[in-house]
Structures are given as C-alpha cells and as structure tokens.
Amino acid sequence: MTPLTEDIRTMTVTAPQPTAPRAPGTVAGRARGKLATVWAPPVVALVLGLWGITGPSAWTDEIVTIDVARRSWPELGQLLGHVDAVHGLHYVLLHLVDQVTGLGEFTARVPSALAVAGAAAGLAWLGRLLGGPRLGLCAGLLLAVLPTASRYAQEARSFAFVMVVAVLATGALVKSLSGEGRGRWPLAYAALIALLGWFNLLGLLLVPAHVVTVALRRPGRRVVMRLLLAQVAGLTAVVPLLLVAAAQSAAVGEAAPVTAGTPLNYFTWLLTPGQGTLPTALKLLLTATAVAALTLLVVRRHKAPPLALAVGVPWLVVPPLLLAAGSLGHPLFAYRYLLFCLPALALLLATAATVLAPRQQLVFALLPAVPLAASHLAIRQEDSRPWDTHAVIRTLRIHEAPGDAILFSGARCGLIATAFKEAFTGHPDLGTDRTAAGLGALDNLPADPALLQQRLAHTTRVWHISCTHLSAAAREAADRTAAAQEQTLAHAGFTPVDHYRANGVDIELDERPDA
Numbered sequence: 001m002t003p004l005t006e007d008i009r010t011m012t013v014t015a016p017q018p019t020a021p022r023a024p025g026t027v028a029g030r031a032r033g034k035l036a037t038v039w040a041p042p043v044v045a046l047v048l049g050l051w052g053i054t055g056p057s058a059w060t061d062e063i064v065t066i067d068v069a070r071r072s073w074p075e076l077g078q079l080l081g082h083v084d085a086v087h088g089l090h091y092v093l094l095h096l097v098d099q100v101t102g103l104g105e106f107t108a109r110v111p112s113a114l115a116v117a118g119a120a121a122g123l124a125w126l127g128r129l130l131g132g133p134r135l136g137l138c139a140g141l142l143l144a145v146l147p148t149a150s151r152y153a154q155e156a157r158s159f160a161f162v163m164v165v166a167v168l169a170t171g172a173l174v175k176s177l178s179g180e181g182r183g184r185w186p187l188a189y190a191a192l193i194a195l196l197g198w199f200n201l202l203g204l205l206l207v208p209a210h211v212v213t214v215a216l217r218r219p220g221r222r223v224v225m226r227l228l229l230a231q232v233a234g235l236t237a238v239v240p241l242l243l244v245a246a247a248q249s250a251a252v253g254e255a256a257p258v259t260a261g262t263p264l265n266y267f268t269w270l271l272t273p274g275q276g277t278l279p280t281a282l283k284l285l286l287t288a289t290a291v292a293a294l295t296l297l298v299v300r301r302h303k304a305p306p307l308a309l310a311v312g313v314p315w316l317v318v319p320p321l322l323l324a325a326g327s328l329g330h331p332l333f334a335y336r337y338l339l340f341c342l343p344a345l346a347l348l349l350a351t352a353a354t355v356l357a358p359r360q361q362l363v364f365a366l367l368p369a370v371p372l373a374a375s376h377l378a379i380r381q382e383d384s385r386p387w388d389t390h391a392v393i394r395t396l397r398i399h400e401a402p403g404d405a406i407l408f409s410g411a412r413c414g415l416i417a418t419a420f421k422e423a424f425t426g427h428p429d430l431g432t433d434r435t436a437a438g439l440g441a442l443d444n445l446p447a448d449p450a451l452l453q454q455r456l457a458h459t460t461r462v463w464h465i466s467c468t469h470l471s472a473a474a475r476e477a478a479d480r481t482a483a484a485q486e487q488t489l490a491h492a493g494f495t496p497v498d499h500y501r502a503n504g505v506d507i508e509l510d511e512r513p514d515a
Helices: 003-014 024-050 060-069 073-080 085-101 105-131 133-145 147-153 159-177 184-199 201-217 221-236 239-247 262-271 280-299 306-326 335-354 358-366 369-379 389-399 415-419 449-456 472-491
Strands: 405-408 432-434 461-467 495-502 505-511
Touching: 024 105, 024 133, 024 147, 060 085, 060 105, 060 415, 073 085, 085 105, 085 159, 085 184, 085 239, 105 133, 105 147, 105 159, 105 306, 105 335, 133 147, 133 335, 147 159, 147 262, 147 335, 147 369, 159 184, 159 201, 159 221, 159 306, 159 335, 184 201, 184 221, 184 239, 201 221, 201 239, 201 306, 201 335, 262 280, 262 306, 262 335, 280 335, 280 358, 280 369, 306 335, 335 358, 389 415, 389 495, 389 505, 405 415, 405 449, 449 472, 461 472
Parallel strands: 405 461
Antiparallel strands: 461 505, 495 505
8 A cells, every 4th residue: 555545544534524413403402401491490489479479368577568668768767767677678679669569468479479589590590500400400490399488489578588699699609619700700799798688687697608618618719818808898788787787686576495396397497387287297208308318418429519518508507507506695596587598408409319310309209299289288378377367358348337447456466457458448447546657666556545435436336456476575565455445445335246266366346336
C-alpha cells in the first residue's frame, strides 16, 4: 500500500460521520418537558391554594389583618408606632391591595396563595441548582401538594411571604457558593435577608442555618467573606424594625411551652396542620412514611447530591432548635413561625426520592395519598379555623329582625363587624365606645355600663356575641366585659331567649318586651 493510499484510508476512517437530524417532535418534547419542570410546581400550588379559599372562616389574626389594612396611611402609621410593627410590611402590602380591589376574605388571602406558588417555583429552581431538573420538579411539586402549604396559602397573614423569601434567599446563597456572578448574587442575598426580616423577624433564624451550610461546604475564603458581608448588610437593614419590635415585645402573643413532644409535633405539623381534624391513624401513617423516607436518605446519603443535604438539613433543623432554646425564657415556639422551614422538608423528601428504586418510589407516593387528601379536605372546612365567623353571619342572616342590635363581649371580637361590614349593616354595635382604628390599636374600646345602658334603651333585641378562642389575658378581659354586659342587660330587662354555638364563638339572643 502506497503512502497516499494509507493517508486516504486514515482520513476515511477518522472523518466525522454525518449525524441524523433531530426529529422535530423530539426537540418539541424536550422543550415541553423543560417547560413543565418550570411551571408545574407553581401552577399546582396556585390551583390548590385557590381551591376553597373562602371556605374556612376568617379568624382572629385574619380579621385584624383586614381591619388594619383598610385603615388610612396616618392610622396605619399610628398603629405600627405602638404595636405589631413586625407585621407592618404585610399590612402595607394588603393596604395597597385594598386601594386597588377592596379587601375581603378572598382578596386578603389571594396574595398568600400567590406567595406559596412563588415558593414552589423558587424551590423547583433551587432543586435544579442542587441536583438537576428531576430533583427540582419533585421538590417543587412536593411543596405544592403538602397541606400545610395550602393552609397558609389561605391565610391572610405574612407567613407565606416569609416562606417564599426564605426559598429565594437560599437560592441566592447556593449561587453565591458557586462563585457565579461574583458580587451580583451576594448582593441579592443581602437584599433577600433584609426582606426576610422585614416580613417577620423570626424568619432571620434562617441565617444561622445558612452559616452551617457554608461551614459544611467550605467554599473558600473569598466566597465566605462575600457571604459574611452580605449577611451583615442584610441584618443591619433590619435593625430599625428590631428596635421598634423590642419596644413592643409586651404585645407578643402567647405560645405553648416547649416540651419533649415538641420535635415530633413540629415535624407532623409541617406535613399536615389539621392535627385536630385528621384522624390519628392517618396522621401516624403520614408521619411514619416521611420518617421512613428520610431514614432511607440517611442510609443512602452517598447517592444523594451532597449540596442538597448541606442545604436542607440545617434549614430544617437549626431554626426550630434556636426557637426552642429562645422559648425557654419566654415562650415563642408557635409552629406558624417556622413555616419557612417547610420547603426544607419538601427538598429532603424529594432528595430521598432520588435514592430510591422505582418500586420504592411508587410505594412512598401511594402510602401518604389518603392522609394528604383527607388533610386537604379538613383544612378547607368552614370550622377549621379558631373562629367560625361564617356561622355568626349565617345565624344573623337566618334569624335577624329589623332593629336588632349587636353586642360583642371581647374588644377584638368586635372587629368581626368591621371586617364584615355588609353582614352587620343596619345592626348598631352597642358594645364599642371607640374603634381600634380611632385608638391606633388592635382592639376596640368597650363601652362602659352607663353608655351601654343608654344605648339599650333604643332596642328590644340584642345579639350578644362572645369569642371564646382568645389568649389567657384577652380571655380574662373578655370575661370581665361579658359579666358587666350581662348585668347591664338584666338591669335593662333583657332575658336570653335563644342560644347558638359554633367553633370559637357563642351567640345569644336577648329580648325585652316592648315598653
């Protein structure tokens, strides 16, 4: 064989072979798959959040939110200067909603539903960063279908917003750890830490969890310094709120003391908040399935993405430990303050799914199906909240008569008439001397017996409404008010003629023969 022949032979063997063109259907299918990975979690979360969103009755905290958000800017500023500044950013956000659409149960809750959808989208993005598209899709969908996420998607409070910001802040942390974008992602991280604190100061418990994550990853001195500066900048931006909140600490609500059962209750609450309505057997099945999945993750951790574990475990564990430790002096351990840890559980459960065989994945998907469905139904019941205000409104609508008056026995209980003005139109509120908005407070000022006696002279039927689900201090004050009101009613010749009871409220109809 001549050298020329040998060269031609070599070129023929080594020349790149033509590749078959990709089928258009394959490219389109991949595009649709990628689109589903991005959009499926937030869409599912939003659909579940909007499903039955007005079914559960608005309760104490939500009624306060609606009342405060409807106030004028000066009234809002006056209130936040005295109390509840920790929820100020959420009140401002809903005040803007009120300016655009008006505020009721639906419009007050929809922003939370959007926030949970944002958290599901953010967790899907975070999962992709930590372990690829499959982990992202699974984590986002898990967060979307967990009943606790839906429960707070239907709550007119700030906790869903804390959760979505916590997810985005964690994503910015991961981006910063990779060194990508250099100063851009640490800057975003600092802004998100500040936003997290302004939505709720206890959300800043995420920062120590992030410190543990950084310590586990050991990214290098430059990255550590950037992240440290970002955390300091973010925390510094929250100092003004911290100073105001410290002066308002006496107004912090009551919380149950930490006990030996608190860790298990915390874990169960993350899975389903309907602990009072979900049957014990279903609750145990749900908890046991999640524990088994996490146990298998620990056993097979070498197969899991290391960064997913370094992010998820501190996020799930560190904040409740710190909150429990802080509660030893003054009880603060309310589970809703830890809603921002729910994405960590979804992330770890999704990570567990990646180390399971296909048959095991099927078993772990089917076992919790019934408990999850039952919990979703339970949290959407009218009486699933501490106050069944719908029952109050319905009772009045069915049994009311022209000229009926209303008498609330608790200062905050009277805000029901403020939040649902249309339901109480034509029924004067006899028990309020000055409104909470006028006082720059959260509670109405009750009428004294002399003023109540004067008002009773103009009516013959009074609906006496008592709210029974209150903190110990509020309950004591409400009992004193109710006792004084009952004496005044009896002195004015009123006697009880009917009684109705619903979750968290007692409704009594008092009448006086026509003079």
